[in-house]
Amino acid sequence: MHAIEILGLEKTYRVGFWRKRPKQALRPLFLTVEEGQIFGFLGPNGAGKTTTLKLLMGLVFPSAGTARILGMELDDRRMKAQIGFLPEQPYFYDHLTARELLRYFGQLSGVEARQLGRRVDRVLERVGLQEAGGVELRKFSKGMLQRVGIAQAILHEPRVVFLDEPMSGLDPMGRFEVRSLIEELKSEGKTVFFSTHILSDAEALCDRVAVLHLGELRGVAAVEELAAGMQAKVEIVWQGNSVPAAVQALGIDCRTAGDTMRAVLPEEHQDFVLEALIREHLRVISLTPVRMSLEDYFVAQLGEPVSTGKGDSAFGQPLRSIPEPASDSEPVGRARL
Amino acid sequence: MNSRVLHIAVNTFREAVRDRVLYNLIAFALLMSAAAVLVGMISINIERLVVVHLGLTAISFFGTVIAIFIGIGLVSKEIEKRTLYTVLSRPVRRWEFIAGKFCGLTGTLVVNTFFMAIGVFLALAYVSHHLNSFDFAVLVAVYFIVLQFLIITALALFFSSFSSPLLSAIFAFALFVIGSFAEDLRGFAGMTHGIARWLATGAAYLVPNLSALNIVNQAGHGQGVGAGLILFNSAYALVYTLAVVSAAVVVFERRNLK
Known part of the structure; x- marks a missing residue:
C-alpha cells in the first residue's frame, strides 16, 4: 500500500475583484510515496508545494482529481488520526502555554487522557523545549514556535508526517536537530513528506524527491537518479x-x-x-x-537560479x-x- | 456534547479569559458601585428603577461588544494566523470547529453576564435594602439578554465564516441595531402596500427580533413576566441561533482556506 497516492490532483483559483479569471495553482499532479520513505517536495516559492499540502490536508478542495493517504480518502477521519501536519511558519494561540497547546491538540487527535501528559512531556523533550513547556506561546521566538509546530505534528505518533518548510526560521543547530528528528521518524517506520526550497536538506535526507515548478511536476526520482540523468x-x-x-x-x-x-x-x-x-x-x-547535485538538476529544470x-x-x-x-x-x- | 466540540469550546473560553476579556467586569463593578452610591444620593424613590436600567443596559452593552468583537475573529483570525490548519488537519469536522467556537464564546459571555448580574443584584440590595419577588423580572431580563448574546454571537460567527473582520463587524453591528428596532420595522411593514410591504415584511422577519428580548422597562418597573413569553422567546432565540450557526457551517464547509 502506498502511504500517499495523488491521482491527478488539480487546483484552479478564480482571482480578481470584478472580472474573475482562473489561475491554475496546481496542474494535474500524479505522485506516489511509499511507506517508510522520506520524500522531499521541492520547488521555488509559488511552485504549488503549499497548495498540494493544503489539498492533502483538506484545507482547500481540488478542482479535479483525488488523493489517498494510507489507502483512505482525504475526508476520512480515521486517516486524519494517523497523520501529522506542520504548516509553513506556524503560529499558535498566544495565551496558551506550549504544554496546554499540545494537550489541546492531543485531545483533538483522540489521544487517551491517561497517556496525554506523558506524551506531551516526551515530545517537548524531543524537540528541546522541556524547559519552556509552561511558557505562554506569545513569548516564544520564531524558532521555538517552529519546534512547537513539529511537536504538535508528531505528538499523536502519526504514521505519515507532512512538514511544510520544517527548517524555516531555525538556526543551524535547530536545523541539525530537525534533520535528526526526521531521520529518527524514518527509523521508527514513519513516512515523512516535507516541502522545502533548501536543497541541501532534501539532498541529505530524502529517499526520493519531486521537483515542482509553476504548479507542474518537473521530475520525481531518487536524488542520485535525478543528478545521474544530467x-x-x-x-x-x-x-x-x-x-x-x-x-x-x-x-x-x-x-x-x-x-x-x-x-x-x-x-x-x-x-x-x-x-x-x-x-x-x-x-x-x-x-x-x-x-552533479540536486541543485544542478533544480537549476536545469527551472531554467535559472530562483x-x-x-x-x-x-x-x-x-x-x-x-x-x-x-x-x-x-x-x-x-x-x- | 461531542468531545471535540467540547475541547474547542474550552480552548476558546480559555483564550478569551486569558486575553483579558473579563477585565470588562472591573469597569462594570466600578460603574455599578458608583451608580449605587450616587443614585442613593440624588434619586427620590426611583433608585431601583435607575439601578435596574443602568445595570441591564451595561450588561447588554458590554456583552454585545464582546460578542461582536470576539465573534468576528473566531474564524477569520484562525485562518489569518493559520492556527486553523493544525486543527482541521486532525480528525475534526468543520462543523465541530464552528460549534466549538460558538459554544466557547457563548460560555465566556454567560460567565461574564453571571458576574455582572451578581453586581446588579448587589447594587439593588444596596439601594433597596432588600430583594423581593419583583426582582425576579430582573433575572428574566438578564436571561433574555443572554438570549440576545446567543443571536449576536451566531451572527458575528456567520459573517466571520466568509468575510473579513472589519466587514463582519459592520454587518453584525448593523443587524444588532436593526434587530433592536425590529418591532418598529414590523409596524412599518404593516403600513406599506404592494411590493414594499412584501419587502419590509420579509426584512422584518429576517432580522433578529432583539426588541422582543428587551424587557428592561418591565423589569425596572417590577412588572411580572409571563411563562409563555419566556418559553416563546427562548424557542425563538434558539431556533434563530441554530439557523444562523447552521448557515455558518454550510458556508464554512465549502470554503477554501487559502
Missing part, C-alpha cells in the same frame, strides 16, 4: 593566467585564482580543451569529474557543482556554450 561535467585547472583562444571560443566560464586558471565544462568538451591547453604549452594541474525571497537562498548551501571562486578570483571570459 549532463556530466569536469573541472580542469591549469597553470598560468591565459585562456587559449579555442577555449574562449567555446564560451566556457574561466576563472583565475592566484597563478592558476580553472574552468568547469561539459564532459564532451574535455578532450578538445585539454588538447588546446597542451598546444599552448600550458601545464594541466588537475582534471576532476564534478559530482530567488526565494525569504532570506534563505536555495543556492546558499554547500552543494555547488561549480565551487565559489576565491576572493581574489575574477572571471576572465564567458560566452554561451
Whole structure:
C-alpha cells in the first residue's frame, strides 16, 4: 500500500475583484510515496508545494482529481488520526502555554487522557523545549514556535508526517536537530513528506524527491537518479593566467585564482580543451569529474537560479557543482556554450 | 456534547479569559458601585428603577461588544494566523470547529453576564435594602439578554465564516441595531402596500427580533413576566441561533482556506 497516492490532483483559483479569471495553482499532479520513505517536495516559492499540502490536508478542495493517504480518502477521519501536519511558519494561540497547546491538540487527535501528559512531556523533550513547556506561546521566538509546530505534528505518533518548510526560521543547530528528528521518524517506520526550497536538506535526507515548478511536476526520482540523468561535467585547472583562444571560443566560464586558471565544462568538451591547453604549452594541474547535485538538476529544470525571497537562498548551501571562486578570483571570459 | 466540540469550546473560553476579556467586569463593578452610591444620593424613590436600567443596559452593552468583537475573529483570525490548519488537519469536522467556537464564546459571555448580574443584584440590595419577588423580572431580563448574546454571537460567527473582520463587524453591528428596532420595522411593514410591504415584511422577519428580548422597562418597573413569553422567546432565540450557526457551517464547509 502506498502511504500517499495523488491521482491527478488539480487546483484552479478564480482571482480578481470584478472580472474573475482562473489561475491554475496546481496542474494535474500524479505522485506516489511509499511507506517508510522520506520524500522531499521541492520547488521555488509559488511552485504549488503549499497548495498540494493544503489539498492533502483538506484545507482547500481540488478542482479535479483525488488523493489517498494510507489507502483512505482525504475526508476520512480515521486517516486524519494517523497523520501529522506542520504548516509553513506556524503560529499558535498566544495565551496558551506550549504544554496546554499540545494537550489541546492531543485531545483533538483522540489521544487517551491517561497517556496525554506523558506524551506531551516526551515530545517537548524531543524537540528541546522541556524547559519552556509552561511558557505562554506569545513569548516564544520564531524558532521555538517552529519546534512547537513539529511537536504538535508528531505528538499523536502519526504514521505519515507532512512538514511544510520544517527548517524555516531555525538556526543551524535547530536545523541539525530537525534533520535528526526526521531521520529518527524514518527509523521508527514513519513516512515523512516535507516541502522545502533548501536543497541541501532534501539532498541529505530524502529517499526520493519531486521537483515542482509553476504548479507542474518537473521530475520525481531518487536524488542520485535525478543528478545521474544530467549532463556530466569536469573541472580542469591549469597553470598560468591565459585562456587559449579555442577555449574562449567555446564560451566556457574561466576563472583565475592566484597563478592558476580553472574552468568547469561539459564532459564532451574535455578532450578538445585539454588538447588546446597542451598546444599552448600550458601545464594541466588537475582534471576532476564534478559530482552533479540536486541543485544542478533544480537549476536545469527551472531554467535559472530562483530567488526565494525569504532570506534563505536555495543556492546558499554547500552543494555547488561549480565551487565559489576565491576572493581574489575574477572571471576572465564567458560566452554561451 | 461531542468531545471535540467540547475541547474547542474550552480552548476558546480559555483564550478569551486569558486575553483579558473579563477585565470588562472591573469597569462594570466600578460603574455599578458608583451608580449605587450616587443614585442613593440624588434619586427620590426611583433608585431601583435607575439601578435596574443602568445595570441591564451595561450588561447588554458590554456583552454585545464582546460578542461582536470576539465573534468576528473566531474564524477569520484562525485562518489569518493559520492556527486553523493544525486543527482541521486532525480528525475534526468543520462543523465541530464552528460549534466549538460558538459554544466557547457563548460560555465566556454567560460567565461574564453571571458576574455582572451578581453586581446588579448587589447594587439593588444596596439601594433597596432588600430583594423581593419583583426582582425576579430582573433575572428574566438578564436571561433574555443572554438570549440576545446567543443571536449576536451566531451572527458575528456567520459573517466571520466568509468575510473579513472589519466587514463582519459592520454587518453584525448593523443587524444588532436593526434587530433592536425590529418591532418598529414590523409596524412599518404593516403600513406599506404592494411590493414594499412584501419587502419590509420579509426584512422584518429576517432580522433578529432583539426588541422582543428587551424587557428592561418591565423589569425596572417590577412588572411580572409571563411563562409563555419566556418559553416563546427562548424557542425563538434558539431556533434563530441554530439557523444562523447552521448557515455558518454550510458556508464554512465549502470554503477554501487559502
